[in-house]
Amino acid sequence: MGLRLVLATLLAATMTIAARAEPIPVVASFSILADFARNVGGDRVAVTALVGPGGDSHVYTPTPADARTVAAARLVVVNGLGFEGWLPRLVKAAGGKAIVIEAAKGVAPRKAADDDHDHGHDHSHDAVDPHAWQAVANAKIYVTNIRDALIAIDAAGTDAYRARATAYLAQLDALEAEVRKAVATIPAARRKVISSHAAFGYFADRYGIAFIAPQGVSTEAEPSARAVAALIRQIKRQQLPAVFLENMTDPRLARRIAAETGAKIGGTLYADSLTAENGPAPTYIAMVRHNIKALTDALSD
Incomplete structure (x- = not known):
């Protein structure tokens, strides 16, 4: 009985370690956000970009496979500022229990230029320009929001997320100077x-x-x-x-x-x-x- 108990304990411990080692599924709406999430999450996350490299988020049409990907995610990272007009419907259709965060939350939005029109976002005369990541200082806000969201869903990784985010933010500071x-x-x-x-x-x-x-x-x-x-x-x-x-x-x-x-x-x-x-x-x-x-x-x- 003693040997069986030891073996059972070892097996349970092994399964717990394996479960902890399983990366957290994270979905990003497009490739730039996916890059931010990978830099912060490291090997604790498995990041999927719905709109991959070279894709156009403005005119993207989600697929049934996208709905399944979102349904399996624990975190969905979106830009916000009206950029992904197609995404709320996708998240609703997918179901699932993922937390959805807007990476641009906290950015000071700029109004879209007067001649910006017919652009497929949620449009009004007060429409904002969603491309906030083009200023490196705003990219730092994105990274901080992603860090905090990952900590919220994976408290065990808090130190790792903070350390990786701090290192990446330092790279962005250097980029700003460049x-x-x-x-x-x-x-x-x-x-x-x-x-x-x-x-x-x-x-x-x-x-x-x-x-x-x-x-x-x-x-x-x-x-x-x-x-x-x-x-x-x-x-x-x-x-x-x-x-x-x-x-x-x-x-x-x-x-x-x-x-x-x-x-x-x-x-x-x-x-x-x-x-x-x-x-x-x-x-x-x-x-x-x-x-x-x-x-x-x-x-x-």
Whole structure:
């Protein structure tokens, strides 16, 4: 009996350790949030992005597999600020008991530009720009919210989450300094570009580079011929030095504008999505570094 008791105790202990080692299922609405969650959660979490690298969260259509993924999750991380108009219906349909958190909670929202329209978010005249992660200081708010949410569902991992979040926040502080140093090398008169997706408002507000877009906040609707003609006149009048392509819009529009104005095609700026691992922006930090290098290369004398 004594041996059986020892074996039973060992088996129970082994099963408890195995259960604790099972990573916590976390769902993020898109790839940038998934990267934040992985950085904070480490091997204590298994993170799934509903909209993966290269995807467009503005126009995404959830699948039955997404509903099953959400149903199995313990935590669902969303951006908020009206970004994922399709997500509340998905969470309701999925059922499950996951905690849903808005990573952007606590961010000071900026109003969407007056010409942002038809963008598929919850829209009104008071609509806000949801792309808050484009300012590194806001990304730090996202990370803090994700840290606190993970601690709430996994108190045993508190020390690990705090340590990983602190280390990652330090990397973001260093990234903020990199961006400011890079922008300082661009002559003030040249800190203005046209981008094919108006996702950089928070970046513009924080770092002082003006973005003029032929499209609104979303990628769903092409601008009218009249809007494009007006934009071309504006580029010529303001002598904008560069046109940037964003990773989820038809590049032909920006190329047409560049051909008619003489503005330089500056490359691709990544806004709403990371790239695959073998791409130039597989993480948030890599995305910001790619974008600021593209900007400085095109705008510096």
